[in-house]
Amino acid sequence: MPSAPIKAMIMAAGRGERMRPLTDNTPKPLLKVRGKPLIDWHAEALARGGFTDLVVNTAWLGEQIENHFGQQSQTPPSIAYSREGLDFGGALETAGGIARALPLLGDVFWLLAGDVFVPGFEFTQAAVDRFAAGGKLAHLWLVPNPAHNPKGDFGLGADGLALNLPKDSAEPRFTYSTIGLYRRELFEAMPFGNPQGLKAPLAPLLRAAMDNGRVSAQLYPGPWTDVGTPARLDELNQASTTY
Template sequence: MSTVTAMILAAGRGERLRPLTDHTPKPLIDVGGRPLIEYHLDRLAAAGIERVVINLAHLGERIRAHLGDGRRWGLSIEYSAEGDRAEDALETAGGIRHALRHLSPTFLLVNGDVLADIDYRALAERAACLPDDCLAHLVLVDNPPHHPEGDFGLDATGRLTPGSDQRFTYSGIGLYRRTMFAGLEPGRRALGPLLREAIATGQVCGEHHRGDWLDVGTQERLAEARRRLQTG
């Protein structure tokens, strides 16, 4: 079994999915007959991941009550509570900083609102051979219609670049070193600026995933996720 901890980001308000998320936390929204977050738990367990950390804010206790200790999936789930309200959420980097004591030195980060066939086992195995000067290894995907400009370039050596003739979209899934966040002050902080700073100094690696990926962040894309699961 893998010694890599996985962290699922689940504290967000889900503004673009309102009114669904007024009373149901986004990770528990039904997609194909089951809560969205359960697809991640299934894949993580199948990949040999044993420990999963989930951050909580908006309606977080409902997530805790539904998932429990993770025993149903053969997992050990720990929770990193950021508060009880949507406004308590610390954003991505702040949430990771808040959860550092639960995480392995290199951990797998998963945005809770994506669906993908990315190989979690292969990512977890890559943690042991990540170059010493790489603070993160991001999985990139082709740019979706709602984000045509992409996020980052990827050079021939597997390092991310701020821009190039061809840019890709960050999938919301990747490996991160705990040291990338250890020096941050506690509090609300976005991940984007931290990543861009590390990319500018050549300290972020990556790969291009050509398989399935969908950001389930709006009503339209939620409908698309349900359609894919029904026909898949």
């Protein structure tokens, strides 16, 4: 019997400083690519894979994200919100935000950032089942390095393990797409539910797990953009390709 679909967390709490002035009045996940908010591309892709139970963390202008999904005429996904802005006055960074949302998530969950554009990615139950059957703490999708991150983030071994390589390594490094499958166990060093609102980045947790051989990865060859600046958003919207 196949496993039941798991939950997915979309990270949507950031201020989007590099996207100003566009994000002064609009949260970055609601900025539109090809006429559709970034977060909708994610929600629809997840739904195509059967994943309609979502967790969204919010801070900057988070009420707009809740209103956006609440006003949809078609059946919206089932969304639980982790309101970092209301609870702590601002975003808790990546690991802090995930730890805060853990009570809303299961032992295994999808994770992705609300500000990347990856229209062809397929979220599949088969990927979940493979990950759940193994002993890894995370499985990451890596992409070729964009111009703004030429040295990449992590290496990839022939055995499928993600590698914590130094920036000056002779081995190639790739960029983390922000898409991954995670186990709750990766965050066990932090208080469950992060009741104090500790701010913490994700990369150190991943690197420590990589050093112990507990993170796997694969390359994703399809279109991917970190929509981190107005120029990148304009480039996407001016391109002729449709999805």
